[in-house]
Amino acid sequence: DPPAKPARLGLCAACHGEAGMARIPGAPNLAGQKLDYLREALRQYRDGRRDIPVMRAATGPLTDAELDQLAEWYSAQTPSRAAP
Amino acid sequence: DPPAKPARLGLCAACHGEAGMARIPGAPNLAGQKLDYLREALRQYRDGRRDIPVMRAATGPLTDAELDQLAEWYSAQTPSRAAP
Numbered sequence: 001d002p003p004a005k006p007a008r009l010g011l012c013a014a015c016h017g018e019a020g021m022a023r024i025p026g027a028p029n030l031a032g033q034k035l036d037y038l039r040e041a042l043r044q045y046r047d048g049r050r051d052i053p054v055m056r057a058a059t060g061p062l063t064d065a066e067l068d069q070l071a072e073w074y075s076a077q078t079p080s081r082a083a084p
Numbered sequence: 085d086p087p088a089k090p091a092r093l094g095l096c097a098a099c100h101g102e103a104g105m106a107r108i109p110g111a112p113n114l115a116g117q118k119l120d121y122l123r124e125a126l127r128q129y130r131d132g133r134r135d136i137p138v139m140r141a142a143t144g145p146l147t148d149a150e151l152d153q154l155a156e157w158y159s160a161q162t163p164s165r166a167a168p
Contacts, residue, residue: 028121032163037112050134079116079163 002076006069011058020077031077038071086160090153095142104161115161122155 005018015024020031030038045055046062059067089102099108104115114122129139130146143151 022118022121025118025120026124027118028125029117033113034106034109034111036109037106040110041112 003069003072006066006073008062008066008070009073012070012074015054016074019080020074021080029079030074031079033075035071035075038075039068042067042071087153087156090150090157092146092150092154093157096154096158099138100158103164104158105164113163114158115163117159119155119159122159123152126151126155 009018012030013023015022015027016030017023020029020033022029041050042059042062043064044050045052046059046067048056062070093102096114097107099106099111100114101107104113104117106113125134126143126146127148128134129136130143130151132140146154
């Protein structure tokens, strides 16, 4: 069954949408993205290897379990055919 | 009409697939990704702000036009519901 909606989702939804379709220019779609890729990217935002201030701020306080929960949520979403 | 298949696509397809569905662990799906996000990410791989050696090698020799052509190609692909 699909993963439960993570408590922290609101933090991400502002730019990425709850269903993983980007809402602002520059933000990527996350819906249906590879789980391992999302988990690794989130860790790199948190530890600064990916040096994107807004993502560092968003992920800084999150635990590994919370990062993985968000990665599982977005990976489980079905990409909708949004405008490129 | 959909963009023509870029000459350089083979370089990317090994890991990302011709249609933008990742073929290897750790590589992201690119199909239907936001065009502006892909264009910016490719530039950051090329100039090293995103420090991923394989992507630096792949994008290093490419012109802006070639990067944009690849971004347009992948952004125009329809994501298929692959396993997360």
